[in-house]
Amino acid sequence: MMNQAETDRLNHLCRQFRKDLIEVLHERQTGHPGGSLSVCEILTVLLFEEMRVDPDHPDRVDRDRLILSKGHAAPMLYRVLAERGFFPVEELHTLRKLNSRLQGHPCLLDTPGVDMTSGPLGLGLSVGLGAAIGLQKQGLSSRVYVVLGDGELNEGTVWEAVMSASKFHPENLTTIVDYNGVQLDGPTSVIMPEGDLKAKFEAFGWQVLTCDGHIVADLYDSLQKAKTITSKPVVIIAKTVKGKGVSFMEGQNAWHGKAIDDAHYEIAISELGGTD
Template sequence: MSLTTSRKNELNALCNKFRIDLIELLHSIQTGHPGGSLSVCEILTTLYFEKAKVDPKNPKWPERDRVVLTKGHAAPMLYRVLAEKGFFPVEEMKTLRQLNTRLQGHPCALETPGVELSTGPLGMGLSACLGMAIGLKADHIDSTVYAVMGDGELNEGTCWEACMAASKFKADNLIAIVDRNHVQLDGTSDEIMPLGNLAEKFKAFGFEVFTCNGHDVEALSDTIDLAKAVKGKPAVILAETVKGKGVSFMEGKNTWHGKAINDEECKLALAELRGEK
């Protein structure tokens, strides 16, 4: 069912708050990954606040859906969403990337409530998600595994091995969501490693393919419903996004992949996100 206007407004307001908090936090610690965190904001917000069956009071609930951030460098946005959902106090966000805290630069499943898989090395998340999906089926648990991937991450051959296997094992409880921002660390995808026709590629690997605007919470919600209805094969959602979304001087720029935000940039970004300019 499509989202009501008021629900859509609520989710968009959450996303705006998350973006503002992210900029303030990354500015204060002078490190972290703004670009990929901003682009995955609506994807994670729609999953955790609308679609995924999770219980912050019982993070290991066996019947839960598994949301896995395979592009682990976007951890700041994952943490912000998990905190808002109640997995740990929002106050704890201040400890991001500090020594001996549970909010490290990349997610750690052993330390942080709500984190399903330790990620950071790109290209291994989808294989692990497939293992989870097959395990859930073996246990007759009707839950979905969501693998949130980067498009640059798809340069890794292991992703495509996982695709072949997902199709072989008819993993229809596995949904890959690609944060398709067309940019990676050193440049655009087309410059570094062209992905060609991604939809046709996934189709050829046995996936049902959907495409949507990855900054439109309603489109994401509807497309996730369609992907969940697929039977007998895995599904992928190519969520078209903009790296650095919401901060115009960061948008589409690989230089904002992982860079400290200075005082002036912070002021400008916050003014834009708060609608003051």
């Protein structure tokens, strides 16, 4: 259980992260707001509560690994990593600029704290599975956390990996779906209906946990519970809202990757509590 003080602290951070994200994406006029806002609490709980990481030694072998398979949410990953101490928060302003360490999608070579490259969708679970097996083979106790988008589940490779995880079932792998229900072109239910996602994972031999992906205590509890399940792979389906926190972005596919104009920026910032 997470205590109230810690819950308050994380919620406070998430508010700040959302505001800073809107600031940076408005300033840069490029980048993906919708999926960054939906994955905010997931990344915050992982990097501030759950994972064993060392910002002073970002490459140490015994760290836990995070694979943000939905790589277009890179701006939020960068914001959380910066707060965690991997690089200066001011560096966020270089997002997507020439010569920046903050590429449009995460690259493990460029950014301290980024454990894996992503961008092309559908590959992160395969990579996470390989990493988990490799860590286990070497007797390391590190865990691997894979964050998938729900639109990404359209990709067939995800299901190859889901099948393989059942066969190899490394106990050090936790998978989280940022289940925001919206992809670039529209609602997932329209673009490619995924039906009963829980039943699908279960049919592949997985255990499914569900939680509210914007309630940090709920996420934290689910992550703890996932670690106790060792007989089969576990996925946490975290129900989220695309564009969470900005009324006109919530649930709207139009804000998947749209630049934020001045008028919308003003509204968004005031909704998130104004500039500091």
